[in-house]
Amino acid sequence: MRLPGTRYQEHGWEQVRKLLGLCSLQAFRQIEMHQVLDPGQHATLLDAYTDAVAASLRANARTARGEAEGNSYGESVYELSLGLLYELQAQPAYWSAFAAAMASEHARSGAFWRDAAAEGVLRKKVNDMYATLRDKVDADNYIVATGRDCSPNKIYTYRMLDTAYREISGLFAAWEQHAAQVGAILGRPPAGTPIEVRQMKSIGGCKAEWIIRWSETLEQFGGSPGPLHTRSKRFASLKNSVDKIAALLAEIGDYEELSANMDSAEEWQGEAGEAALWMEDYWRVLGESEQAEASGLPQDEDRILAAPEDDVDDEAPADTGDVFDDTPAPDEAQLAAEQSRAEELSLPLRYLEMARAAQEAGSWTVRMLHDESLPIRLAVYHKLLGVADDTYPDAWLDPATGELPTLQQLAALDQISMPTLRKRRNEAIARLQAAGAR
Known part of the structure; x- marks a missing residue:
């Protein structure tokens, strides 16, 4: 997805977050991680973390991942990673939130960062920190580029709509295998190849009504409610708001059309990892939003939501040799x-x-x-x-x-x-x- 001023919303983000995750794990082995338990040491620890990660990033600058294209503006994965690292030092509130999450995990599991089997947990917390910082950086740059107001949550909304379009595009491309869902999105049963399959060449051709119906179909065809059909109020302003959705879709489409070095549609269709990452981010944000609503807390649409400790993927599978559980071994x-x-x-x-x-x-x-x-x-x-x-x-x-x-x-x-x-x-x-x- 491209928007004016943004640098981190494109396909290269997956490699950026992987590189930052790798370098962070290396840094954690070198710095005094127990200082996350002392708020008075957070600034010192951030300095040490920044130095260690920067050195690790420089060591990876000439690797295939470091040299990979990070966005359509010619910045490499290494350059984007280093820039976001220094943004972290300029906006230490995100580091403080990360340290608080680490301290909370320590209260449950002890010094888990010393356990090689906990790398999945560490990566998840690092990913959450940089994902929220990414949207703040891009929202600020969007404001500078356009002069229009923008919050990190609005950037997140743009990304949701872009992901929805790509999901719909994939369904349209394979409409014969998804005829029932495509019919529900179009509002009519498909009779032969739907003309919309041929007409929708970009996000600018995606109708707002399709986004709403797509979200509505997800529980039936995907097993989980769509972003516009959950209990969360996060997208409440968009629910059944065709005009607002259409305006956001048009803005994304117009800017991508104007982008002189836009990737080919075929390359973008192949970026399945981008949609998967958004869905992971979606469940993280949705979980905290629902928890806040259940506790009666006010919903500030401009604030950055931290990752809930009990996120679905909070302990993503790590490459360990541990026994899975106590299920009897097969004979x-x-x-x-x-x-x-x-x-x-x-x-x-x-x-x-x-x-x-x-x-x-x-x-x-x-x-x-x-x-x-x-x-x-x-x-x-x-x-x-x-x-x-x-x-x-x-x-x-x-x-x-x-x-x-x-x-x-x-x-x-x-x-x-x-x-x-x-x-x-x-x-x-x-x-x-x-x-x-x-």
Whole structure:
């Protein structure tokens, strides 16, 4: 997504957050992390963190990730990462919020940053810090570029609408496989190839009514409420507000059309990770919004929401060798059957066995999905985080693609049909959402 003045809203953000996460983990091994427990030491700790991360970023400047294109304006991932790091020093409130989140986790788990198995937790907290700072930086630059008011939450709203458009575009492109949902979005059953499939070439051609109907269809077809159809008041001003949505869509479309070095549509359609990242961010923000409403706190639309401690993905899977849970280990006959199914799907023979062993013991998500099979659990991550994420253990991935197995493969591994897999996956996601909202 492009907007005037913004630098961090494009496809390169995924690599920026991964590089900052990697360098942050390296920095945490060098600095006195126990100082997060003392507010009086936060400024000193921020200086040490900035120096350590900057050195690590410079060491990664010539790597493939560091040199990768960060946005359409010629800035590399390294340059964007270094710039956001120094923005953190200029706006230390975001570091203070991060330190408070770390102290809160310490109260529950002790000095968890010393545990290699907790890298997923550390990455998640770093991601949350930089994601909120990113939107503040881009909102400020948008104001400078346009002279119009803009809050970080408005940037977040732009991103939601851009993601919605790309989701709708994907459904339109495969309308035959999604005929019922496409019909609900269009407001009529498709008879032959809908003309809208050919006409919608950019976000400027996306109708506001489709955004509203898309959100409405998500609970039925995706298993979770859409952003305009939750209890949260975050998008209350947009609910059924066709004019407001149309104006925001038009602004994104107009600027992207004017952008002289705009990427090709095909390249943008391929950025599935961007949508997955937005959905992860969406559940983080939605969770805190609902918690605030339930407690009767006022809703300040211009404030940055911190990550709730019980976020669905707060303890994303880390690459560890810990035992997954206390589920009885399969016997030899079961393992042989599993290996046979894996071989038929061109997966490693011991795929299920190794994938079970690679899961993070004791995480919140693991506890919530304790009764689900491994393929169902992976289908949940498939839906919420996408087919590829840097927190996934290698043992979860299909070596041929470097991604999670397809839903078809997961259904075959579980010896169930695709409709049954989707049903159980959606029920599991609903339980996670219900628990996270409490």
